[in-house]
Structures are given as C-alpha cells and as structure tokens.
Amino acid sequence: VLALGAPLLSNQLAGHPSPYLALHGEDPVAWQSWNEDALAVARKENRLLFLSVGYFSCHWCHVMQRESYRDQDIASLVNRHFVPVKVDRELEPALDKELMDFAYKTVGRGGWPLNVFVTPEGYPLYAVLYLPPEQFRNLLEQLSQLWEQDGERLSEIARQSGPARFPDPVGDIDGTLVATLNSRFVDAALSVVDDLDGGFGVQAKFPQTPQLDYLLAAYDRQPRQDLKDLLTLTLDNMAYRGLVDHLSGGFFRYTVDPGWEVPHFEKMLYTNALLARTYLRSAVILGRPEYSEVARRTLDFMALSMRTPGGGLIAAFSAVDDQGAEGAYYLWTESERADLLSVEEHEVLTAAWSLDRPPEFQTGHHLNHRRSVQDVAADLAIPVERVKRLLVQAMGRLLEARGQRTLPADKKILAGWNGLALSAFTDAARTLGDPRYLKAARGIRNYLARVCWDGKRLHRSIAGSRALGT
The missing domain is CATH 1.50.10.20 (Glycosyltransferase)
Structure with a gap:
C-alpha cells in the first residue's frame, strides 16, 4: 500500500541541460530524472514508476504534454499514485530499447511518447503510447486501484514477463550460410x-x-x-519529393504517406x-x-x-514551430506567397510546385515534387533560362522570409x-x-x-x- 504521509515529490527538470527534459520543467507533474533516487522512492513508498520516454522533436510527445501533463487534475493523479520519471530517449537508448521491446511484446506496436508503468522492483508492467486525456485519466485511476488492491499479484506477473536472457548468437553463425x-x-x-513509389511497405515511409x-x-x-x-x-523519390526540405536542404525523418509527399517535419542529425x-x-x-x-x-x-x-x-x-503548430515553419499560404513575390515569380513558383492544388495542411503548402523547368517554360510560354532565374529569385525570397520564423532546436x-x-x-x-x-x-x-x-x-x-x- 502507499506509504502514509509520504513526502510529496517536486518537478526536478527545470533548467535541465537536455532540452527535451527542460521542456517539462514547468509541468505540474512532479517529474523525476531517471536515476537510483527515483527507484528508491518507488521501493520505499511501494509505488509504481511511470516512465514516459520521448524526444525533443516528437510531435505526439508535445501533444500529450499539452493535453495531459499540463492538466492539473491528471497531474494530481500521477503525483499521488506514481513516481513519474521523464526520459530523453536519445540520452538513454538502452532503456528506451528495453521498454520499446516490452511495448511491442505486449501492445504489438511502438512509438513515442512511450509510457511504461514499472514495478518498484524494476519490471515493466504495462505500456501505452499516446492516449487522449480522458483515456489516460481513466487508465491512471484503474491502474492505481489495481495496484492498491492486488499489487503483489501484479508484481508477480511483471516478474514472469521480465526480460529474458538470450545467448550471444555470434558463435552460432555458419560462415557457409x-x-x-x-x-x-x-x-x-x-x-x-x-513498386510505385519505392521504399518498403505501403503506409508511412521511413x-x-x-x-x-x-x-x-x-x-x-x-x-x-x-x-x-x-x-x-x-x-x-526520397530526394525529389516531400521528404526533403527544398528550400534549405536536409531530410525530414519520415513521411506519413506511402508516396514520400507529406512529411512528419522533425529533422534529425x-x-x-x-x-x-x-x-x-x-x-x-x-x-x-x-x-x-x-x-x-x-x-x-x-x-x-x-x-x-x-x-x-x-x-x-522540432516538428512544431514556436507556436506549437506542426510543420508551420516550412509551409506557405497563397497570401504569404503573393505578398512576398512579384507577379511573375509567383506564377512560375506556382507552376513549378503545382501550388494551384489544395494545400496538404491547414497552414499552407509544402514544396513537394517540382516539375521540370522545361515543362514550366512550355506551359507559361517563356524561355527556360527565365524560368530558372525566376525560380531562384522566388526560392530566395521564401528562404529569407522563413529566416524570420522561429523553429525550436534540440x-x-x-x-x-x-x-x-x-x-x-x-x-x-x-x-x-x-x-x-x-x-x-x-x-x-x-x-x-x-x-x-x-x-x-x-x-x-x-x-x-x-x-x-x-
């Protein structure tokens, strides 16, 4: 049972040198760092640890923070019944891998935020990914009740499904195979x-x-x-469609569609x-x-x-700009383009990037899948060299304007x-x-x-x- 009169934990992440952890420094959740102290509190007070793993440029990590971790009622539930620990997966890759393996084993899929409830002994018990706030609140209430009523049985279940020891397979490899x-x-x-778009599978493309x-x-x-x-x-298709930033270069982490057109906008080193x-x-x-x-x-x-x-x-x-809008740093509305460009530049840019189609996002078009300058020149009945010059001018103006926007960085x-x-x-x-x-x-x-x-x-x-x- 929860120790009576247990001291209240406080959020330990304000000013943390990890930008991702520091983002959670103002949450009402009493986040702890991943260390022996957090485990000691869980053992002393017989509380489940709530390990929430993510990274700075993760869109759904930001969503769950906004919806749940900054909600006072949800934070009170977490603080009262669990020892909450925030983990930067890029600093703790071994821990992230173990918890992800557990998620795939028990949930059948993985991703971030990766949230795992862990027994005071250190065995993972239950894993979830992103949950809307009402579902997350219900889970916290149900799991805290189950732990209080039958914690020993849950601990035994976690022990039995704990990490297995596998032999090193290197010695078993037959060179002839x-x-x-x-x-x-x-x-x-x-x-x-x-066969149509390249890559593997027919869903999101990495x-x-x-x-x-x-x-x-x-x-x-x-x-x-x-x-x-x-x-x-x-x-x-990776190089010339939507996986790449055609203004300043650099690849995004993946696209959410099979055609390499609509990226999830984080850029990773x-x-x-x-x-x-x-x-x-x-x-x-x-x-x-x-x-x-x-x-x-x-x-x-x-x-x-x-x-x-x-x-x-x-x-x-980050995938989100300083206002929390996904992809907005990279997107352009019709009115923004018209204000920035001359009539001729706007005409050429629109034809080259097919910007007369409906935008993929509420906040504007993503530059994706440019047509050849020869085709644009033929459609607009202007010389190829003039198309090239106007495109360079238009892209330069967009890049200069984008420099006035703010994109958070890890x-x-x-x-x-x-x-x-x-x-x-x-x-x-x-x-x-x-x-x-x-x-x-x-x-x-x-x-x-x-x-x-x-x-x-x-x-x-x-x-x-x-x-x-x-």
Whole structure:
C-alpha cells in the first residue's frame, strides 16, 4: 500500500541541460530524472514508476504534454499514485530499447511518447503510447486501484514477463550460410518493395538507410536490374519529393504517406548523416552523379544549420514551430506567397510546385515534387533560362522570409550521432575533394576528442562539465 504521509515529490527538470527534459520543467507533474533516487522512492513508498520516454522533436510527445501533463487534475493523479520519471530517449537508448521491446511484446506496436508503468522492483508492467486525456485519466485511476488492491499479484506477473536472457548468437553463425543469407535478404526486400513509389511497405515511409546500404552493397557485388530499379526509384523519390526540405536542404525523418509527399517535419542529425553517405555511395555505385548533389545539399544543411561554434552538431530541429503548430515553419499560404513575390515569380513558383492544388495542411503548402523547368517554360510560354532565374529569385525570397520564423532546436550534442556525421563529412571530403567538408570533419573530431572523451571514456553528451546519459 502507499506509504502514509509520504513526502510529496517536486518537478526536478527545470533548467535541465537536455532540452527535451527542460521542456517539462514547468509541468505540474512532479517529474523525476531517471536515476537510483527515483527507484528508491518507488521501493520505499511501494509505488509504481511511470516512465514516459520521448524526444525533443516528437510531435505526439508535445501533444500529450499539452493535453495531459499540463492538466492539473491528471497531474494530481500521477503525483499521488506514481513516481513519474521523464526520459530523453536519445540520452538513454538502452532503456528506451528495453521498454520499446516490452511495448511491442505486449501492445504489438511502438512509438513515442512511450509510457511504461514499472514495478518498484524494476519490471515493466504495462505500456501505452499516446492516449487522449480522458483515456489516460481513466487508465491512471484503474491502474492505481489495481495496484492498491492486488499489487503483489501484479508484481508477480511483471516478474514472469521480465526480460529474458538470450545467448550471444555470434558463435552460432555458419560462415557457409552467409551467401545464402545475403540472397535471402535481397529477395525479402524485393518482395516488400513498393513498386510505385519505392521504399518498403505501403503506409508511412521511413528512409531505412541501413537496409538501403546493404542492398547497395549487394548490387555492387553482383549487379541485378531489379535491385537497381528498387534503389533508384527509392532514392529518386526520397530526394525529389516531400521528404526533403527544398528550400534549405536536409531530410525530414519520415513521411506519413506511402508516396514520400507529406512529411512528419522533425529533422534529425542521424537521418541526414546516414542519408548523405548513402547518396555519396549511390552516385558511384549506381552511376548517378546527381546523387552527389543531393549529398552536397544535405551536408551543407548540416554544416550551416546544425554546427555549433565548438565544432559539434546539434541533435535535431522540432516538428512544431514556436507556436506549437506542426510543420508551420516550412509551409506557405497563397497570401504569404503573393505578398512576398512579384507577379511573375509567383506564377512560375506556382507552376513549378503545382501550388494551384489544395494545400496538404491547414497552414499552407509544402514544396513537394517540382516539375521540370522545361515543362514550366512550355506551359507559361517563356524561355527556360527565365524560368530558372525566376525560380531562384522566388526560392530566395521564401528562404529569407522563413529566416524570420522561429523553429525550436534540440541543441544537445550527441557523441554517437556526431560520429555518424564525422563519417559522412570524411567520406565527402575524400570523394568530392571539397575542403569545406574536411574542415567540418576536423571540427567534429576535435569536439569529440576534447569534450566528450575524458581519457578513459567517451561520454554520450556533455553539458558544461556534466555528463549526460548512459
């Protein structure tokens, strides 16, 4: 039972060096950091821990904060019956993985916010993702009652479904099967490819860069036309449709539709670092030099928008603007475009990006799937060179106007993600011979060596003199 007279917890996250955790510093929920102290409170008072895992640029994390974690009644329920712990998944990836595995095992799906109720012994008991406030309130009430009435039985259930120990499979691999496994992987990928739009599956589309890299290596070893078709269709549509920011460069994390057109607007460092390397390799292996330009635009975005004075690169840009509107930073209404552009620029921009169609979002159009300048010139009966010039002028005006908008950023610097960026800039310096990329690579290396490395250990992240994460 809940210990009588247990001291009330207070929110510990105000001013936290993790931007995501600091966002929750004003919540009425008494958020604790993930540490032994929180576990000790749960054991002493026999309370369930409520672990809520998310990250800075997660749209639904912000929604649940606004709807539930800033609701006084819901916060009172959480504080009275649970030990609430907020977790930045980018600082605690091992914990995030364990809890996500539990969610897939028990709920059948995963995502963020990832909310898991954990027994005082440390065993996960029940997992949910985003819930509307009324459903979340009902869950809190029901689970607190069940725990008070039959906590020992719930603890036993959690113990029995706790993490299993699996043997290290490395020693079980038969080297003679590697070629067969390679072939099976390629065949499996081809069986689930979207033949219309590229990528895998027919719902939301993620770049799935490791899979593409593996298939690219398989094609390099043994060229196959069906594999080349899969790769080029996917790479083309990722680069030229809505997954990419056509104004300032950089890839979004994924699209919510199968056609790569409607993005979920967060931009992550790891997404861009991985894709830059993939496009660099694809330019050579697939004989598509235009992919080098995609890589350049991605690297230039990282260097211009994500690099800090110390050389390290920040983690992410949010999906929502400073007013909490998803994607609004990147979207344009008809009236905004008309005010910013000359009549001729507006006409060319509208024709090039098909902006006469209904907007995908309430807050405006997303620049997506540009038509060729030749087609635009033919439709408007003006020279191709004039179309090119007007488009450059129009895009420049939009980019300048966007610079007046505010987009929140997660400014923590993660060693692992910067390692990916270091690899991408190093490959680009070697492949493209651009000294700017060598300079960026050296800046990242120096940051990791001088700030994150203490002579014995490479820390996940550093804020001031404080190491963050495990």
